[in-house]
Amino acid sequence: MIVPMTKYSFLVYHKQYEEFLNxxxxxxxxxxxxxxxxxxxxxxxxxxxxxxxxxTISALKKRLKAKNIEPESLVNTENTEVDGFTLLEEFKNxxxxxxxxxxxxxxxxxxxxxxEPWGDYDLHRIESLAKNSLSFRxxxxxxxxxxxxxxxxxxxxxxxxxxxxxxxxxxxxxxxNFEIEAEEVRIPKASxxxxxxxxDFFVNDSxxxxxxxxxxxxQIAVLETAKNNLFGEISFERVKLSTKKEADERLMLxxxxxxxxxxxxxxxxxxxxxxxxxxxxxxxxxxxxILLKNNKFAKLFEPIGKLYSLPAYAEIDLxxxxxxxxxxxxxxxxxxxxxxxxxxxLVTYYKMFKAKADIKPILTLVQYLGAATILMGMVSGTVxxxxxxxxxxxxxxxxxxxxxxxxxxxxxxxxxxSIVGQHYATRDQYFAAISGAIGAEGLxxxxxxxxxxxxxxxSVLNSFRHLILDSQNMFNLAxxxxxxxxxxxxxxxxxxxxxxxxxxxxxxxxxxxILIIGLIVLQGGAAGGYFTKEFxxxxxxILLGVTGVGILFFNDxxxxxxxxxxxxxxxxxxxxxxxxGDLLSYxxxxxxxxxxxxxxxxxxxxxxxxxxxxxxxxxxxxxFLIIGHTLVxxxxxxxxxxxxxxLTFVEFYKNSGFAGGGKAYxxxxx
Amino acid sequence: xxxxxxxxxxxxxxxMVLLTGIGSAVGTVMGGNATVGAMKKxxxxxxxxxxxxxxxxxxGLYGFGGFFIINSKxxxxxxxxxxxxxxxxxxxxxxxxxxxxxxVRQGQVCANGINAIGNGHDVFGNTMILAVFPELYAIIAxxxxxxxxxxx
Numbered sequence: 001m002i003v004p005m006t007k008y009s010f011l012v013y014h015k016q017y018e019e020f021l022n023x024x025x026x027x028x029x030x031x032x033x034x035x036x037x038x039x040x041x042x043x044x045x046x047x048x049x050x051x052x053x054x055x056t057i058s059a060l061k062k063r064l065k066a067k068n069i070e071p072e073s074l075v076n077t078e079n080t081e082v083d084g085f086t087l088l089e090e091f092k093n094x095x096x097x098x099x100x101x102x103x104x105x106x107x108x109x110x111x112x113x114x115x116e117p118w119g120d121y122d123l124h125r126i127e128s129l130a131k132n133s134l135s136f137r138x139x140x141x142x143x144x145x146x147x148x149x150x151x152x153x154x155x156x157x158x159x160x161x162x163x164x165x166x167x168x169x170x171x172x173x174x175x176x177n178f179e180i181e182a183e184e185v186r187i188p189k190a191s192x193x194x195x196x197x198x199x200d201f202f203v204n205d206s207x208x209x210x211x212x213x214x215x216x217x218x219q220i221a222v223l224e225t226a227k228n229n230l231f232g233e234i235s236f237e238r239v240k241l242s243t244k245k246e247a248d249e250r251l252m253l254x255x256x257x258x259x260x261x262x263x264x265x266x267x268x269x270x271x272x273x274x275x276x277x278x279x280x281x282x283x284x285x286x287x288x289x290i291l292l293k294n295n296k297f298a299k300l301f302e303p304i305g306k307l308y309s310l311p312a313y314a315e316i317d318l319x320x321x322x323x324x325x326x327x328x329x330x331x332x333x334x335x336x337x338x339x340x341x342x343x344x345x346l347v348t349y350y351k352m353f354k355a356k357a358d359i360k361p362i363l364t365l366v367q368y369l370g371a372a373t374i375l376m377g378m379v380s381g382t383v384x385x386x387x388x389x390x391x392x393x394x395x396x397x398x399x400x401x402x403x404x405x406x407x408x409x410x411x412x413x414x415x416x417x418s419i420v421g422q423h424y425a426t427r428d429q430y431f432a433a434i435s436g437a438i439g440a441e442g443l444x445x446x447x448x449x450x451x452x453x454x455x456x457x458x459s460v461l462n463s464f465r466h467l468i469l470d471s472q473n474m475f476n477l478a479x480x481x482x483x484x485x486x487x488x489x490x491x492x493x494x495x496x497x498x499x500x501x502x503x504x505x506x507x508x509x510x511x512x513x514i515l516i517i518g519l520i521v522l523q524g525g526a527a528g529g530y531f532t533k534e535f536x537x538x539x540x541x542i543l544l545g546v547t548g549v550g551i552l553f554f555n556d557x558x559x560x561x562x563x564x565x566x567x568x569x570x571x572x573x574x575x576x577x578x579x580x581g582d583l584l585s586y587x588x589x590x591x592x593x594x595x596x597x598x599x600x601x602x603x604x605x606x607x608x609x610x611x612x613x614x615x616x617x618x619x620x621x622x623x624f625l626i627i628g629h630t631l632v633x634x635x636x637x638x639x640x641x642x643x644x645x646x647l648t649f650v651e652f653y654k655n656s657g658f659a660g661g662g663k664a665y666x667x668x669x670x
Numbered sequence: 671x672x673x674x675x676x677x678x679x680x681x682x683x684x685x686m687v688l689l690t691g692i693g694s695a696v697g698t699v700m701g702g703n704a705t706v707g708a709m710k711k712x713x714x715x716x717x718x719x720x721x722x723x724x725x726x727x728x729x730g731l732y733g734f735g736g737f738f739i740i741n742s743k744x745x746x747x748x749x750x751x752x753x754x755x756x757x758x759x760x761x762x763x764x765x766x767x768x769x770x771x772x773x774v775r776q777g778q779v780c781a782n783g784i785n786a787i788g789n790g791h792d793v794f795g796n797t798m799i800l801a802v803f804p805e806l807y808a809i810i811a812x813x814x815x816x817x818x819x820x821x822x
Binding site: 058306307308471472475584585587588590591592594595598599601602635638639642643645646649650 | 714721724725727728731732734735738739794795796798799801802803805806809810812813816820
């Protein structure tokens with residue numbers, strides 16, 4: 001349900017305005033109608049500061065998460081003397097220092113790797129020798145190009161041999177200039193020891209900086225408080241800026257929305273301090289903010305509705321109506337009672353022992369979805385990929401007695417006595433045997449009795465196995481659910497029309513509903529053999545005639561009759577193609593359920609193969625089952641969530657005439 | 671002639687699993703690539719990226735499901751008739767081609783959604799809804815395969 005809102009216009013004397021805004025903010029129920037305004041420099045600066053707070057807090061949270069610390073478990077902000085802005089500045093400085101250190105470390109390590117082959121040497125000595133006419137030249141050459149005779153020919157000393165390269169130094173008097181066929185390299189300007197000590201310095205400094213950053217992270221609550229205060233300041237500034245100033249800026253005009261149930265809080269305050277105000281119901285053109293108020297069950301589904309859009313103010317909130325459909329559709333798509341049980345058990349455990357209060361509603365929603373999956377899994381007879389319909393069939397003397405008591409003719413019973421005592425693994429094999437004994441017609445006529453009379457390998461299933469739907473029936477059930485949701489949606493559309501305009505605007509939609517239901521009853525009844533064709537002919541014509549008038553002449557009661565008729569014709573085209581497409585869309589319920597069940601079944605089949613392995617077999621069997629079913633469950637849950645969403649937002653919302661586009665109610669508060 | 675029916679039937683099964691598998695592989699890669707890019711800009715939305723990347727994975731499963739439904743009928747043998755073989759081939763072509771194209775296109779929708787989320791737009795719900803539009807046709811193709819298998 002959408003909470004009714006009242007529009008308030010306040011006229012406040014300028015000297016009183018600041019105090020008035022503060023009090024309105026304390027009460028915290030007014031959704032201010034913002035007018036276009038030009039942002040001041042202060043507002044711009046504050047917004048950018050707010051961004052800095054947000055990014056700093058998020059970086060610090062990551063730091064805490066890496067150390068497995070819950071931000072909530074830290075610090076009492078009341079006792080701290082540090083203010084948020086100082087912490088923010090410190091964080092920025094340390095962050096910059098850390099970045100600088102990291103850059104330096106990268107370049108120093110690069111230099112170190114170039115110096116490393118030359119070992120530790122004294123650069124000053126090399127330079128002083130060069131001044132005394134003895135220069136050092138550094139060379140690198142690949143090992144196979146290095147000529148060992150060079151050591152006799154030239155004053156060289158091999159320093160190192162690494163990765164197929166020979167590093168050597170030539171010592172020559174300044175007058176000489178030896179030519180050697182090797183690559184001469186620049187003499188590294190820093191020695192190994194120097195570089196090492198510089199690296200140590202930056203590493204140690206980074207450790208210090210990281211400790212300081214950890215220290216700041218421990219005071220994250222201070223930053224959170226500062227951020228919230230700043231957000232409050234920005235909101236306050238925005239409200240002030242969007243205030244209309246009248247009478248030489250001496251009177252302030254502010255407009256806002258207040259939920260009807262809370263309006264006395266503000267009006268009492270205004271009466272007390274003598275602020276003038278006008279209040280009234282929203283007009284058609286008003287963009288009223290939306291606050292939803294649903295019962296405990298429907299409230300859980302509000303986040304799902306918000307994924308698409310909030311309803312417009314004039315509409316009926318569909319949350320409570322989409323909830324049961326979404327639940328059942330999720331169960332249909334996942335369609336495995338075992339998976340449903342797993343979800344329910346895990347979530348219940350998590351909710352009871354581990355979950356924080358803010359995610360409990362979501363977990364409750366998942367519990368409902370798990371329960372729906374158990375229900376739909378039982379309908380389709382699937383438990384962890386095992387199809388309960390294929391759990392063995394055996395007819396015995398008791399079965400024959402049951403058949404006789406169920407009014408199955410004696411000649412049929414005597415014909416099937418040939419298969420009494422035979423065991424059939426699957427339902428198809430069992431039916432094939434019956435069909436072989438009594439013919440397909442007899443089987444179709446007494447299918448239910450044959451299902452009930454056969455004994456399963458698991459006696460616990462005997463009492464309800466005949467209720468389980470096979471694939472064909474699940475296919476049909478998906479279409480039936482679809483038809484039901486579409487008709488329900490049309491009902492919502494008619495209700496919306498009545499609420500927003502008047503009954504006459506809903507006549508066309510109601511006519512469509514009557515036509516569809518009527519055709520299903522009459523033509524479906526005739527096809528199913530409940531009525532004769534002759535019997536339904538006249539009622540069908542009457543139905544078409546009556547609903548046709550509603551559809552064609554009441555399509556748009558605000559337009560003249562010819563335009564309404566033309567719109568009605570177009571509506572017939574849209575409806576004929578639309579309903580068919582929409583119905584087909586519901587096949588996804590069946591398809592997802594079936595594909596999930598098949599995957600589960602395949603996992604079981606492969607796992608059973610492991611049992612033939614000696615000793616390790618049972619262990620591998622269990623491990624494979626757990627991993628396999630976990631993967632199938634995760635994949636299927638994704639589909640089971642997304643596809644009902646689409647059915648809700650496209651098929652259901654379309655047929656409900658849902659417009660949406662409502663903006664959330666956000667009161668001006670601290 | 672007997673071999674021809676078996677070849678046609680298995681060709682159908684090959685197309686069914688092969689094309690849908692390729693489609694899903696390409697579709698999920700598109701999502702994965704977009705995720706890697708988007709992680710640079712916004713790394714706290716990995717959950718949304720992963721869910722969207724996984725969406726085009728279902729077509730491959732429909733292909734496998736279709737293969738399983740037909741294969742478990744146990745009719746593919748030298749004694750099957752030409753109509754049955756052609757029906758299986760037709761199912762393979764329908765599910766294979768529709769699955770391939772819908773998975774690739776779905777992957778594109780998901781990748782664009784991931785890019786948009788990375789750029790700070792809150793379009794996760796909208797992308798999920800739009801991304802399952804092309805999947806409907808793979809579902810219809812899977813249902814068609816199911817109906818064909820019932821009549822075999």
